[in-house]
Amino acid sequence: MRRRWRQVEEDDVVGFVDDSSTLVKQLIEGDWNCDVILIIGMGGLGKTTIARKIYNNVHVKSHFKCRAWVYVSQDFRTKELLLNILKKIEISDWRTVEELKEKLFECLLRKTYLIVMDDIWKTKVWDEVRSTFPTNLNGSRILITSRIREVASHASLTSPYFLPFLNKDEGWELLSKKVFRGGAYPPELETMGRKIADDCRGLPLSIVVLGGLLANKEKTPGTWSKLIGNVNWYLTETNTICKDILALS
Incomplete structure (x- = not known):
């Protein structure tokens, strides 16, 4: 692990x-x-x-x-x-x-x-x-x-x-890199994406783990809106591997 x-x-x-x-x-x-x-x-x-x-x-x-x-x-x-x-x-x-x-x-x-x-x-x-x-x-x-x-x-x-935490722009940059593999992303997702990244409190490991999960899910406003305010629950309750990785942090 x-x-x-x-x-x-x-x-x-x-x-x-x-x-x-x-x-x-x-x-x-x-x-x-x-x-x-x-x-x-x-x-x-x-x-x-x-x-x-x-x-x-x-x-x-x-x-x-x-x-x-x-x-x-x-x-x-x-x-x-x-x-x-x-x-x-x-x-x-x-x-x-x-x-x-x-x-x-x-x-x-x-x-x-x-x-x-x-x-x-x-x-x-x-x-x-x-x-x-x-x-x-x-x-x-x-x-x-x-x-x-x-x-x-x-x-x-x-x-x-x-070592400092990531700022808000760096957090969104890292999340978008993980979710969209460095490619273009729908502009309508940026506002929600930034809120989701902010919920990770600048911790790169949380952002990377979350981005890996979102990369395999439907990339729509409806899907992403469910995560706003619920990132911590999503990371620790919906995926055992993610929970174990974050537990080492």
Whole structure:
């Protein structure tokens, strides 16, 4: 279910233009110390989406000689986390945790690296792995996403980036993208569509899930008018999968 949630969350990108530009600049042009950059926000706001957008940015790719992306989650295990990072840089030996830490440190030493640790829930994760990342004084970075504010203050003295909700125009843009697959839409549906998007309170995950449901329904004023003021009920009562995905948020 978490995998499905991440796929839903990353499916469409709306907004984040200024956000991603700011964070890319911070990654590339920041202090030469090994800086820890954090993206904080409630579940479903798009932390993974913006982190993935940054990770795949052409300037970021060319700047960092070594990159690795790992998904942490609530059920993290130190050995699996270290192995996943090592596999991304083409080393997959099975070792003890201490041997893995030593090997990873050696691999990253003197390299310009970017490590993304997505969805950290506990400060313990950083305590387990922080010594693994060498301070190369070459602009290497660690990017962490989390919904827990304490993770930010524990991992870095740098102020975290708090991800905002979508504004009304961005909410409607995302909903129309999902419902009409990026194509034209009947003008008479826009007013109702904006009201429906507003009921999602700027939470991208809710808009994406709702848009996926509406894409398969009749696109008429009569159908859409029934949702105005009833979006929350529609999402949580009419579809078990949607309810489960939103419950993770």
